[in-house]
Amino acid sequence: MGFDKNDKIIKNDRFFRLMADNLPDMLWAKDIEGRYLFANRALCENLLMAKDTQEPIGKQDIFFAERERRKHPENQEWHTFGELCFNTDLITLEHMKPMRFEEYGNVKGKMLYLEVHKAPLFDEQGKLLGTVGSARDITRQKELERQIKKSNETFEQLLNATIEGLFVFDSERRCIQVNEMAAKITGYSQKELIGKHALDDLVAPESFDIVKEKIRLDSAEPYEMIVMRRDGSRVPVIARGKNLELFGKRVRISAIMDITEMKEAQTKIEYLAYYDVLTGLPNRRLLTRYLEQAMHFSARNGNYGALIFMDLDNFKKINDTAGHDSGDRLLKEIATRIKDSIRRSDTVSRFGGDEFVILLTNLKGTAEKVGLEVEKWAENIRSKVEEQFWLPEPMKMKIHPECSMGITLFKGDVRTTDELLKHADIALYEAKNSGRNCIRFYNRKMQQNVDKQIETEHQLNEAFSRNEIEVHYQPQLSMQGKIKAAEALCRWNHPVKGLITPDQFIPVAEMSGQIIKLGDIMLEKVCNRLKIWSGIEGFNNLAISLNISVKQFMSPSFVQSVEEKIEKYGVRPHMLKLELTESLFLDNFDKVVKKMNRLKKIGIEISLDDFGTGFSSLSYLKKLPLTQLKIDRSFIRDIIEDDNDKAIVRATIAIAESMGLETVAEGVETAEQKELLEDMGCKIYQGYLFSKPLPLEEFEAYAADKL
């Protein structure tokens, strides 16, 4: 319906005009076709670019929009408001009620945001005249909002860029923002987390106190706590919180890091520290703790306890021949067998290798009665351990493991755990020395032996540094009684005890590993002697043979050490003969042969000592780079009376001959023995019949006669 601009209802009242023109908001009234009936100054200046407040009257927005476009043809996008806002006039008329819009448009190249209120305009009789509206410039506010949105987005990106779960809690401790990791850790979606209460919904009850305390103190120190997940499960986390102001609000930011894996690793480390991985049994450390407790317990209740050291006999052989996998399976089986043979209150542990330690506690009665009872337990365990065991593929064969045991009893805590473990170990050592596969109880004599051994070890070290090791020489003669070589044998010239023979210190040196050092000293002295003899007529053709222990031979630097000494003393290599025993070939035959070949290559001669006492086998003999076989003196001793010995020696000489090896008979004590050996074809003789091992000067005097 048309509308008369002279209608009294819109006649400018001066005061109304003043009011409207002084307001910063834009005000207007339009007829139903969108023609202005009224426009205040703010509208005319800021949006329509009208000359004055009268110009818009009777005109539509499009008029001003088009005029602006024409004025600025280079800027086509300028002043687009006029083309947009008519729509909202129509919407208002359609709904016939006051409405709020946000309109934006380009005015002189700047984006202008307006908050617009429009309402239908009625006269006093309720007749529709058009629309009335007001607009407020909210461009700054919009820009602010945009910035806030942008910084919110950046904040969210930052939140999600961390490996920690982040929560923002309001002053009521309700969650108002979270990152993706927070959702991942808790099992809730990010949306679900909003509104959750920090304590009631997310913290496990057992962590309430610590979390409350941290909040109270506003402590930024990290601490461990448990988070309740959506599915009711618990997750251990390291948490850290901070109260701060964010976008004008007091909030608490909490960061949590899932430490499940760390905890699992920690548990695993703890397990590894106290348990044996292969068998799952407690290890030495844990057994020592149990033993300590058992000793305290025994001190209180007066009952006995027992410690059993058990070691499989020949386990190394099984491991080497059947492979480590079979060895492992056997150890696992043994662990189960022992566990099944003891009470639940007792403990079996693995100390490594094939060594198991069993702790029996709360044994009542006298020492004698307890001793018998423990022996029964031990026998029972032993019989279980020794039951048949099938080695897995590829061996697939039945074995009967054997074991030795050392036992010590204890009452109270008068001894240390170390002492008790040592006692049981000493008893085990005795069991092994008594031919294996047996049980020994610890006693004081055993301790004395061990003490003696330790003392000898100590003194032997001093002997090395004080140069108390001497070389004695035992002649080796030909059939015709001519001296061919000498065997170098060590003696310990003790300042107080005098001359000590090797049987009194070599076993200790073997056990302690000092045999390597001893062997090295001997090698040095022998090479030095060869050098000196090389300058003496007659002696320059005397070879020296030297015993080499298994440990010395197997030491990685052995060949190099021989090479160095040969070079240092300018020794002709074939003058040095190394005596090796068959026990060397028990382990790693190929490696040993390789080393022997290296020595052979240098020119060193190799003699096989104690031949016939070990695992003599023709198949391996022919693979060895030997020059000599030494017939053991145990075959010579009774050779006159014993037909078996005769047969063995005859066969040995025949074998040696067929392989081009020289034979030496050692331990020849009588002329009869020598004659018989001569008949059999033996070439070289060594024994008391000719001479005992002699000190250097005596040997040289003896040899000078037999050159």
Ligand SMILES: Nc1nc2c(ncn2[C@@H]2O[C@H](COP(=O)(O)O[C@H]3[C@@H](O)[C@H](n4cnc5c(=O)[nH]c(N)nc54)O[C@@H]3COP(=O)(O)O)[C@@H](O)[C@H]2O)c(=O)[nH]1
């Ligand atoms: N690794 C090293 N071992 C060594 C060294 N020196 C000696 N030994 C070993 O000690 C064992 C004992 O030696 P020893 O007491 O010197 O005995 C030797 C001879 O005295 C003895 N023998 C020689 N002939 C006779 C005899 O007619 N009757 C008899 N009852 N005994 C005799 O035999 C020993 C030499 O044996 P072997 O070495 O097998 O030739 C000794 O067995 C060595 O193993 C060393 O430096 N390193």
